[in-house]
Amino acid sequence: MDDILFHNARLIDPVTLTDSLGAITVKDGKITAILEKGETRPAKETIDCGGLCLAPGIVDMGVKVGEPGERHKESYRTAGRAAAAGGVTTIVTRPDTTAAIDTPETLEFVARRAQADAKVNVCHMAALTKGRDGREMTEIGFLLDAGAVAFTDGDHVVTDAKIYSRALTYAKSLGALVIGHVQEPTLSAGSSVTSGKFASLRGLPGVNPIAERMGLDRDISLIEMTGARYHVDQITTARALPALERAKRNGLDVTAGVGIHHLTLNEFDVADYRTFFKFKPPLRSEEDRIAVIQAVESGLIDVICSMHTPQDEESKRLPFEDAASGAVGLETLLPASLRLVHAGHITLPKLFRALSLNPARRLGLDCGRLIADTPADLVLFDPDAPFILDRSKLRSKSKNTPFDGARLQGTVAGTWVAGRRVDQE
Amino acid sequence: MTFNAAHLLGIEHLHPTEITTLLDLADRYAEESRQGIQHKDVLAGLTQINMFFENSTRTQSSFELAGKRLGADVMNMSMATSSVKKGETLIDTALTLNAMHPDLLVVRHGASGAVDLLAQKVNCAVLNAGDGRHEHPTQALLDALTIRRAKGRLHRLSIAICGDIAHSRVARSNIMLLGKMENRVRLIAPPTLMPSGMQEFGVEVFEDMREGLQDVDVVMMLRLQKERMDGGFIPSEREYFHRYGLDAEKLSYAKDDAIVMHPGPMNRGVEIDGTIADDINRSVIQTQVEMGVAVRMAAMDLLARNLRAKRAAQTNVAV
Numbered sequence: 001m002d003d004i005l006f007h008n009a010r011l012i013d014p015v016t017l018t019d020s021l022g023a024i025t026v027k028d029g030k031i032t033a034i035l036e037k038g039e040t041r042p043a044k045e046t047i048d049c050g051g052l053c054l055a056p057g058i059v060d061m062g063v064k065v066g067e068p069g070e071r072h073k074e075s076y077r078t079a080g081r082a083a084a085a086g087g088v089t090t091i092v093t094r095p096d097t098t099a100a101i102d103t104p105e106t107l108e109f110v111a112r113r114a115q116a117d118a119k120v121n122v123c124h125m126a127a128l129t130k131g132r133d134g135r136e137m138t139e140i141g142f143l144l145d146a147g148a149v150a151f152t153d154g155d156h157v158v159t160d161a162k163i164y165s166r167a168l169t170y171a172k173s174l175g176a177l178v179i180g181h182v183q184e185p186t187l188s189a190g191s192s193v194t195s196g197k198f199a200s201l202r203g204l205p206g207v208n209p210i211a212e213r214m215g216l217d218r219d220i221s222l223i224e225m226t227g228a229r230y231h232v233d234q235i236t237t238a239r240a241l242p243a244l245e246r247a248k249r250n251g252l253d254v255t256a257g258v259g260i261h262h263l264t265l266n267e268f269d270v271a272d273y274r275t276f277f278k279f280k281p282p283l284r285s286e287e288d289r290i291a292v293i294q295a296v297e298s299g300l301i302d303v304i305c306s307m308h309t310p311q312d313e314e315s316k317r318l319p320f321e322d323a324a325s326g327a328v329g330l331e332t333l334l335p336a337s338l339r340l341v342h343a344g345h346i347t348l349p350k351l352f353r354a355l356s357l358n359p360a361r362r363l364g365l366d367c368g369r370l371i372a373d374t375p376a377d378l379v380l381f382d383p384d385a386p387f388i389l390d391r392s393k394l395r396s397k398s399k400n401t402p403f404d405g406a407r408l409q410g411t412v413a414g415t416w417v418a419g420r421r422v423d424q425e
Numbered sequence: 426m427t428f429n430a431a432h433l434l435g436i437e438h439l440h441p442t443e444i445t446t447l448l449d450l451a452d453r454y455a456e457e458s459r460q461g462i463q464h465k466d467v468l469a470g471l472t473q474i475n476m477f478f479e480n481s482t483r484t485q486s487s488f489e490l491a492g493k494r495l496g497a498d499v500m501n502m503s504m505a506t507s508s509v510k511k512g513e514t515l516i517d518t519a520l521t522l523n524a525m526h527p528d529l530l531v532v533r534h535g536a537s538g539a540v541d542l543l544a545q546k547v548n549c550a551v552l553n554a555g556d557g558r559h560e561h562p563t564q565a566l567l568d569a570l571t572i573r574r575a576k577g578r579l580h581r582l583s584i585a586i587c588g589d590i591a592h593s594r595v596a597r598s599n600i601m602l603l604g605k606m607e608n609r610v611r612l613i614a615p616p617t618l619m620p621s622g623m624q625e626f627g628v629e630v631f632e633d634m635r636e637g638l639q640d641v642d643v644v645m646m647l648r649l650q651k652e653r654m655d656g657g658f659i660p661s662e663r664e665y666f667h668r669y670g671l672d673a674e675k676l677s678y679a680k681d682d683a684i685v686m687h688p689g690p691m692n693r694g695v696e697i698d699g700t701i702a703d704d705i706n707r708s709v710i711q712t713q714v715e716m717g718v719a720v721r722m723a724a725m726d727l728l729a730r731n732l733r734a735k736r737a738a739q740t741n742v743a744v
Contacts, residue, residue, distance in 0.1 A: 197622030201437075203537035203558030203597060206621070273538030317516050319536030321557070 002027045002043040003419055007035075009049035009380070013370045014056065014353035024054060026376040029418035033372055049380055052413055055352045056368050057089025057377035058333060059359040061257060062125075062179075062233055063308040064326070065091070066397075067113050068106065069098030073398045074310035076110075079330065080118030082395040084422040086331035087379030087412045088306075090121040090367060092359070095132070096154030102127035102138045104146040111147055119422040120415075121377070123363060125150045128167055128178060134158040137167040140176055149363045152179035152233065155280050157215065159185060161222065168228040177229045177362065182215030182240070183207075183281060192321050193282045198267045204320060209237040209288065212281060216240045220247045223254060231362060232256040235301055236284050238291035245300055255362050257303035258292055260329055260336045265289075265402060275316045275323035276402045279307075297346045302358040304351075306333040310398030328396045332403050338383055338410035348383065376419040385411040428727045431735070432544045432551040435560035436601040444602065448570050448579070451723035455570070455716060458494070467726050468497035471528040476518075477554070478504040478534040483689060483714070484554050484563075488531045491721035497529065515539060516546055523547040528732060529725055532556075550728035552721075558594050564688055565598035567720040569606070571713050572643055575684050580607045585637055585679070587613040588647035588669060588696050591620050591658075595688045596647055600626055613637035615669060617658045634669055638678040646671050646687045646697050662695050672698040676707070684709045 007023035011034065023035040025043055033041065060083070066073040083091050093110065095101035101110060107126055114122035126148035130136045133156070140151060151171060157180075158164040171178050188207040193199045195206030216232065220243060223230045235244060235256045247254045261279055266286045270277045277283060284292075295301040309326025316323050329336075337355060340346045360368025367377045391404040415423040427442045436444075457464070473492040477485050485501065492499040504518070513521075515534070522530065523546065530551045532540045537557030544551040555561040573579040584603055590596045590612055603610050610628040612619065623630055631637030638644060649665065659665045671685065685701055685708045693699040702708050 195621045197625045200620035200622050201597070201626075203556075203560070203594060205558075208621075272541055314514070317514070317542075319515060319534070319539040319542060319557075321536050321538075 002032055002041060003045065005041060005043035005046045006049055006054055006378070006380070007040060007046065008051060009054035010051060011370060012053050012055035012348045012352050014349050014357040015369050015371065017347070017349040017353070019348050021051070024370065024378070026419040029376055029420070031370065031372050031374055031376050034370055052380055052382050053348065054378055054380050055348070056356040056370055057379045057415060057417065058087050058355045059090040059092065059363070059365065059368050060088045060308065060330065060333060061092045061303055061305045061359040061363070062094055063091045063306065063330065064094045064096060064310060066310060067097065067110055073312050074396055076114045076117040076122070078395060078397045079308070080120050081425065082328070082330040083118075083120045084415045085395050085412060087334045087381060087415050088120060088330055089377035089379065089415060089417045090123060090360070090365065091118065091330070092123045092125060092149060092363065094154050095125050095127040095152065100127045100132045102130050102132070104139060104142040107143055107146045107148060120417050121367070123147075123149045123365070125152050125179065127151065128153050129158060129163070132156045134160060134163060137163070137170060140171055140174055144174055144176055150177040150179050150231070153181070155181050157181055157183055157185045161218070165222050165226055168222055168226040172226050172228040175229065177231060179231045179233050180219045181233050182212055182219055182235070184211040184214035187211040187214065191282070192278060193270060194267050194284050196267070196285065198270070202270070202273065207282065209239055209284060212237045213240040213243055216243050220252065220254065223247070223252050224250075227253070229253045234259050234262065234281065234307065235295070236262040236281050236292060237288045241291060241295050241300060248300070255302040255358070256300075257305050258296065258301050259307035260304055260333050261307070261327060261402060263289065263293055263296070263304065264336050264339050269402065270320075273320040275318065275320055276327060276400050276404070278320060278323055278325050279327065280325040293340060293345045296354050297350060299353070302354065302362065304337060304354040305359070306330055310396055311400045312398055316400055327400050327402050328394065328398055329401070330396065331394055332389065332401055332408070334379070334381060334412065335408040335410035336403065339408070341383065342409055376416060378416045379412060380414040381410055381412045383410050385409065387411060429731065430728070431731055433562055433724050433728060434541055434544055434551065434553045436562050436565050436598045436605070437560065439605070441605050444566070444569070444605065447566060447720070447723050447727060448573060450726060451566070451570050451716070451719040452574070454722045455719035458719060464494065465496035468492060468495040468529075468729055471497045471729055472526070473497040473499045473529040473531065473725070474522060474527045475499065475501045475531045476504055476522070476533075477502070478532070478539075479555070480505060481533055481554070484533065487714070487717045488552070488554060488721050491718050491725060492529070494718070495722055495726060497725070515543060519543045519546040523549070529729065550732045552724060552728065555594055558592055558597070560598045561594040562598050563717070563721055563724060564595045565602040566724070567713055567717040568599055568645065568686060568688070569602055570716045570720055571686065571709050572684070574712070574716070575709055576642060582642040583609045583611065583640060584643040584645060585611045585613055585641040586645045586647065587634065587637070587671065589618045589649045590614045590623070590647065591618045592650040593647050599645065600628060604628070611637050611641065613669070615659060615665070634675055635678045638675060641679045642683055644671060644676065644679055644683055644685050646685065648688065648690065649692055649696050666695055670694070670696055670698060671701055673701060676701060683707070686710065686713060688713070
């Protein structure tokens with residue numbers, strides 16, 4: 001007999017891209033069967049989903065947790081709670097901590113901390129170069145052995161093409177995935193918003209969106225040269241998309257992601273210097289936002305992530321140029337993404353292709369799909385339920401969300417990791 | 426009389442009637458100052474703090490003089506040598522000052538938006554004396570008053586703003602003010618010193634100075650902000666002067682009665698030829714300085730009236 005039967009659920013299947021009523025059975029932490037509407041099987045526990053959506057849990061690629069170094073901003077315990085409340089069943093952490101996660105010893109430390117405190121699955125990315133300073137590659141082999149799922153210097157660009165190409169060649173020989181941040185740093189230096197009318201009006205230093213394409217063009221050239229497995233953390237501008245499309249068409253092992261804030265906000269949201277809307281890369285024009293949404297819909301951009309970046313009040317209560325970048329997103333990723341569904345830009349199955357299936361596939365994880373014998377990492381949610389976000393209620397230690405007071409739709413009714421409910425405290 | 430603002434943070438949020446109200450009052454103060462009429466009662470009993478995070482001689486002394494002429498107790502804080510150096514944040518500085526209950530706070534800061542941020546945290550009236558590359562509202566107002574007095578009106582004029590627009594808060598405030606008052610604004614700058622998207626502000630953009638100056642009523646020169654440049658905006662000062670410096674030949678393209686303005690301090694021989702700057706028939710640069718004091722008197726007077734009204738309303742509620 002199965003452990004759990006989820007019945008009367010709207011199954012959101014990102015593999016077959018279907019959205020239909022049915023049921024799922026779970027045993028020993030794994031999905032055992034997908035049942036059609038009307039079918040049933042005996043189970044110890046039966047959950048009536050009441051027609052709500054049941055989808056593979058979100059795999060959030062690129063989450064910053066403040067351990068080590070900035071535990072006052074976010075710990076594994078609070079990040080885990082925020083993830084569970086937001087339907088995120090796998091957190092993929094970034095190595096841009098203080099100190100950077102660039103040795104197997106540091107990686108083992110954070111893995112132990114995550115194991116002890118987080119209620120959801122946690123995978124770790126490691127730095128590509130020591131100290132993320134772009135001079136010397138990390139011990140990629142040892143880090144892989146210690147469990148690193150990908151290698152990235154976060155928002156630091158390895159400016160020296162020779163050093164970068166060596167790291168890529170070495171990573172390639174070990175089959176490691178490298179994640180790049182595409183930005184020409186000599187063009188973007190000192191900027192805090194995207195150049196254009198808004199930047200000029202506010203008197204803020206702006207970066208031309210072409211800096212992103214320059215970074216992408218360079219990285220793609222190096223991927224062509226080295227054959228490494230490569231993923232772009234965030235593509236946020238229309239003018240970078242043709243280069244990405246060409247790289248994929250030419251058969252390079254390249255994928256791309258985008259942060260949820262660049263899909264739901266634009267440069268004008270900064271308004272009167274609101275620092276919770278400061279991001280790196282900065283928010284873009286409305287034309288860019290729409291183009292990037294279309295690229296997610298078509299599958300050109302593979303992954304949507306939260307780019308969860310907790311910042312304390314002190315880092316944000318500063319003049320715009322001096323304030324820290326980034327926003328928390330674990331808990332708001334799903335309702336913010338559902339804005340795209342409600343606006344008619346994308347279907348629910350395609351949304352979960354970008355939220356769950358594609359990141360899992362890219363990282364070699366067997367979750368992210370509704371298929372028998374895969375982990376029962378599931379999120380049950382009401383896609384329509386409206387609410388007004390109150391940042392003080394967020395589970396994250398840091399409350400720096402741009403959605404404070406925003407009207408959102410989509411509430412999580414339950415999150416299960418390996419068949420175990422994790423969203424009840 | 427219409428002037429409802431609690432702070433003077435920028436031109437962006439002012440209504441044309443508020444601008445006119447302020448200029449009318451400033452005009453009166455300018456006249457009365459010339460006649461030696463004193464108004465020590467207007468700000469009597471109020472404390473004005475000048476908080477300059479960036480060094481300034483001209484603007485700070487202009488605000489100081491304006492406050493003193495209206496009877497305020499004026500205090501200058503040079504923030505470059507204060508607790509800011511010890512790591513205090515802008516907001517903590519604001520809260521500390523606020524606890525001393527000032528009435529008028531005049532602030533200059535190097536970061537765009539910093540004065541807005543500070544205004545959110547204090548209970549007094551805040552005047553922006555320049556924030557980063559964002560706004561410098563009293564400069565735009567004194568320029569407007571100077572133009573109005575010289576030309577007899579502040580609408581349907583053709584006005585060229587020339588030079589380092591990218592780094593200039595003066596340019597931004599002026600573009601907004603002159604646009605609100607329905608003038609034709611032309612911007613002239615080398616493309617490296619022209620911010621992107623300026624066409625969308627309802628102005629005309631020129632790279633050729635002679636073309637841009639054609640038949641204008643007012644020529645407003647900007648200072649080349651060498652201290653804000655981190656390299657490579659212009660090839661050299663002498664080439665800049667050759668192509669964008671205002672001399673008699675280039676000025677001849679403007680109307681015969683066109684006036685020449687400059688917010689100071691001037692780089693003679695870089696953006697403006699010395700003889701043009703000193704030509705009493707064309708240059709109104711000294712008038713600008715005089716109007717600066719009058720405009721700041723008017724701004725502080727109006728803000729103080731609103732502040733007193735607000736406090737009176739609060740007291741009534743409390744009773």
